[in-house]
Amino acid sequence: MKILVPTKRVPDTELKIRLNADNSGVDEAQLSYVINPFDAIALEEAIRIQEGFSGDVEVVVVGIGSEEYEKPLRTGLAMGADRALLVQSDEGLDPWNAAQILLAIVRRESPDLVLMGKQAVDDDANQTGQFLAAQLDWPQATFASKVEIDGEKVQVARETDLGIETVNIKLPAVITADLRLNEPRYASLPSIMKARKKPIEEVPASELGVTIEPRVTIHGYAVASAERTCQQLGSADELLERLRTEAKVL
Amino acid sequence: MKILVVVEHDQQAVRTATRSAFTFAQDIAQRKEGTVECLVLGSKMDGVAADAAQFASVLTADDPALAEPVADRYAALIAKTVNERGVELIVAATSTFAKDVVSRAGGLLGGCMASEVIGHDFRDGQLTLKRPMYAGSVTAEVQLHGSPQIITVRGSAYAPAEPTGESHSITPITVNASELPSHIEFVSRDTKTSSRPDVSEASIVVSGGRAMKNSDDFERLVGSLADAVGGATGSSRALVDAGITPNEMQVGQTGKIIAPDLYVALGISGAVQHLAGMKNSKVIVAINKDPDAPIFEMADYGLVGDVYEIVPQLVEKLNAN
Numbered sequence: 357m358k359i360l361v362p363t364k365r366v367p368d369t370e371l372k373i374r375l376n377a378d379n380s381g382v383d384e385a386q387l388s389y390v391i392n393p394f395d396a397i398a399l400e401e402a403i404r405i406q407e408g409f410s411g412d413v414e415v416v417v418v419g420i421g422s423e424e425y426e427k428p429l430r431t432g433l434a435m436g437a438d439r440a441l442l443v444q445s446d447e448g449l450d451p452w453n454a455a456q457i458l459l460a461i462v463r464r465e466s467p468d469l470v471l472m473g474k475q476a477v478d479d480d481a482n483q484t485g486q487f488l489a490a491q492l493d494w495p496q497a498t499f500a501s502k503v504e505i506d507g508e509k510v511q512v513a514r515e516t517d518l519g520i521e522t523v524n525i526k527l528p529a530v531i532t533a534d535l536r537l538n539e540p541r542y543a544s545l546p547s548i549m550k551a552r553k554k555p556i557e558e559v560p561a562s563e564l565g566v567t568i569e570p571r572v573t574i575h576g577y578a579v580a581s582a583e584r585t586c587q588q589l590g591s592a593d594e595l596l597e598r599l600r601t602e603a604k605v606l
Numbered sequence: 607m608k609i610l611v612v613v614e615h616d617q618q619a620v621r622t623a624t625r626s627a628f629t630f631a632q633d634i635a636q637r638k639e640g641t642v643e644c645l646v647l648g649s650k651m652d653g654v655a656a657d658a659a660q661f662a663s664v665l666t667a668d669d670p671a672l673a674e675p676v677a678d679r680y681a682a683l684i685a686k687t688v689n690e691r692g693v694e695l696i697v698a699a700t701s702t703f704a705k706d707v708v709s710r711a712g713g714l715l716g717g718c719m720a721s722e723v724i725g726h727d728f729r730d731g732q733l734t735l736k737r738p739m740y741a742g743s744v745t746a747e748v749q750l751h752g753s754p755q756i757i758t759v760r761g762s763a764y765a766p767a768e769p770t771g772e773s774h775s776i777t778p779i780t781v782n783a784s785e786l787p788s789h790i791e792f793v794s795r796d797t798k799t800s801s802r803p804d805v806s807e808a809s810i811v812v813s814g815g816r817a818m819k820n821s822d823d824f825e826r827l828v829g830s831l832a833d834a835v836g837g838a839t840g841s842s843r844a845l846v847d848a849g850i851t852p853n854e855m856q857v858g859q860t861g862k863i864i865a866p867d868l869y870v871a872l873g874i875s876g877a878v879q880h881l882a883g884m885k886n887s888k889v890i891v892a893i894n895k896d897p898d899a900p901i902f903e904m905a906d907y908g909l910v911g912d913v914y915e916i917v918p919q920l921v922e923k924l925n926a927n
Contacts, residue, residue: 450717452717479739480740483719516706518797521792535843535856570751571751575729584903595909
């Protein structure tokens, strides 16, 4: 079995996002980058499937971006992926174009399962996995919190607004990972050393035969400050009084 | 411009968030000489269709094969309807239903899609959409290129539409169950059995964070205060991670994004990811032991103190009235 794990490079979620002086884009000078946390969860799941599976499982981690992406991909290899693919593209891709590149990679690699994060925490679009599944005409199970593989059949528990939904899908399929699927491991020092020898194959986007046609373009940014002036109160009584008479919400 | 609203329902009525999608669609229709229709998918949809007909003309895909919102089937029917009727704009409310089903339909229709839209305008005739990025710390203005365009709007950003006052037509569309995709088999749904209002739709939400040590304490503090004010319970991601609260209660970047009249944050420090989910609430109250907790910068009213002491006092005083 082969599992493909597409990943996106996103700013470290611990860092505060600031805009350029002219608000034309995000100030990248102060940022460091990590694998999108939901993609890391997907990768962890792929590795766990590999560890628990009786037959051979190959885990291939995929990144799209410039050479700077190598570092996060190395982290993925240190977690346990067998090899990595770096699709070289300097363009910021919208979900449709990311899905087009992944579609070409899927055609090339013929995985049985694509496991990826439900959303990237930079644009929060929550579309790429669904676009890819639709284009492949494969089943999808989004927002997975539990994945159980039994031959060609996969049972997935999904986190929906209404509670946990369980679906059965057949491989090949696309599964997108939600928060509670697992907790990604930290790579140990020996595995980091070992990962240095694992291959990262670089694939120019142009070689994949994908024409990038932007579907979504960004025309401006604004800082969404939501700071308020907080009135510090002294007691429960005072709070209730204010909520009743001043805010009038009780 | 032909606009199609994809209706989300609870088997009986149109969900409030879909009414917000109608508000968006009606505004575009008014400014672009458009017409609004809506699509109801499901099984035994007479009641839902009648409810939806208060807002726009209804197309119903009503078949036992559609009893559950299975992504491949629903997406195929949405795409088919869009193609057959020449729909140029598809609108839905942001939810896990739309993220699953409407995004897949978007993948069949060319991927011209913007999700979580919180505002819109026309610039030189071109529809410009506001949507949050980076956990809501930045708002981006985006434009879509191509047709059809697919837009999901945040329910909290658009007031729910009121009935138009006329009863619109209801037209069934043909569903050939044997031709529908059947890649995904629905097995079960673990439905919440809560007597409290839904966190997405409640006008008051009481949320708990890391200060809650276990699920009993969460229920005793957050649950009791929510009940005392007739509100819903919410949770920070920390408690979901710790297994204290279920994921559907999570408020934040990757959970529910809400804007109730009153949001009470109990023992929540206020990470940017949590703020992304509640910062547009009308009134925000924060109670936290740490006077420097970032949540206070986003709050209208603050109380520095231990939630284990303050919340029981609040509950007692509220229940005494």
